[in-house]
Amino acid sequence: MKSLSGKTALVAGATRGAGRGIAVELGAAGATVYVTGRTTRTERSEYNRPETIEDTAELVTKAGGRGIAVQTDHLISEQVQSLVQRIEQEQGRLDILVNDIWGAEHLAEWHVPVWEHSLEKGLRMLRLAIDTHLITNHYALPLLIKNKGGIIIEMTDGTSKYNQNNYRISLFYDQAKTSIIRMAWALAQEVQTYKCTAIALTPGWLRSEIMLEHFAVTEENWQDAAAKEPHFLISESPRYVGRAVAALAGDTEVERWNGQSLSSGELAQVYGYTDVDGSQPDCYRYLVEIINAGKPANVSGYR
Structure with a gap:
């Protein structure tokens, strides 16, 4: 990884999950990282989770x-x-601007048609997923485009190719995540004349704090979750997509990716970074070739 010393990053939505992993890896590369979110050590958001932005900031500093x-x-x-x-x-x-604002897992009603899904929850999900990114871009981009080489990362779930062919089991969720991919493409058209780059980026099956709790495991023994869900062996830590962002931010030819929709797994093949365990999980290829094909779990050749 190239040094990001002297670079300033904003990771919007860095309280937990991918945002925290990204912030820490940018810190490990030497950047100054502003981490934002609603939950602090004295105030919790509607999520009512224990992770705080102060915790993330301390991890960034500890990383370097x-x-x-x-x-x-x-x-x-x-x-x-x-x-x-x-x-x-x-x-x-x-x-570096990373738009990772989300905070809406608790609003999704899976496998529920739009006419039965809570309209209040669905519209709240879209506001959290889309409006937050638009508002942040509106205010942050005038500062970012002052210097050539600025990069905007729009975090989402799924690549354009995958989402085009796979319904994300909730119309509201499908709209939320697919809209961000298009947002990154549109931003690319607007910032390219300033020699800046906009990219949509997705992690694979992320071992977020919420996902680990769901399977009653920790990052230290996460493989034990395979007893309940064998396909979980393709999962990745938040640091993996963080290394994707750090690699993109340090790439002097990053403009080649402008407007594209990318995954942590495919970028690992280009930049050579690994997850914290030294592996290179390629989740979206696994999803298509193994899970969607109805084959039994087997991560050989996929990480």
Whole structure:
């Protein structure tokens, strides 16, 4: 990985999961990383989870960077505007913007048709998944495009190719995640004249804090979950997609990816990074060739 020393990053939605993994890996590469979210050590969001932005910031600093926690609700324009103004005042620049704001797992009603799905929950999901990204881009991009080489990463679930052929088992969720892919493509058209790059990026089957709890395992013994779900062996830690972002941010030819939809697994084949266990899980190829094909779990050749 190339050093990101001197670079300033904003990871919007870095309280937990992929956002935390990305923030830590940017820190490990030497960047100054602003980490945002709604949950602090004194206040919890509607998620009511224990992870905090202060915890993430400390992990960034411990990894070798500088983590700065700023409580921000990315649906509130004034808070996002204030955040960007603070970054400009303190750093004078923004080189990396990662839009990982989400926080809506608890709103999804899986395998429920749109006419039966809670409209209130569905519309709230779309606001959390889409409006937050639009608001953040509106305020952050004027600072980012001041310097050539800026990069915007729109975090989602699924690649354009995969989502085109696979319904994501909830119309609201399907719209939420697929819309972000198109958003990244549209952003690419707007920032390319400023020599900046916008990319849609997805992790594979992520071992987030919530997913680990679901299977009653930890990151230390996550493979035990295979007894309940054999396909879980293709899963990856949040640090894997974090290394994807760090690799993209350090690539002097990153413009070649402008507007594209990419996964952590396929980028590992290009940049050569590994997950924390030294493997290179390729989840989306596994999904198509094994899970969707109805074959028994077998990760040989896929990680």
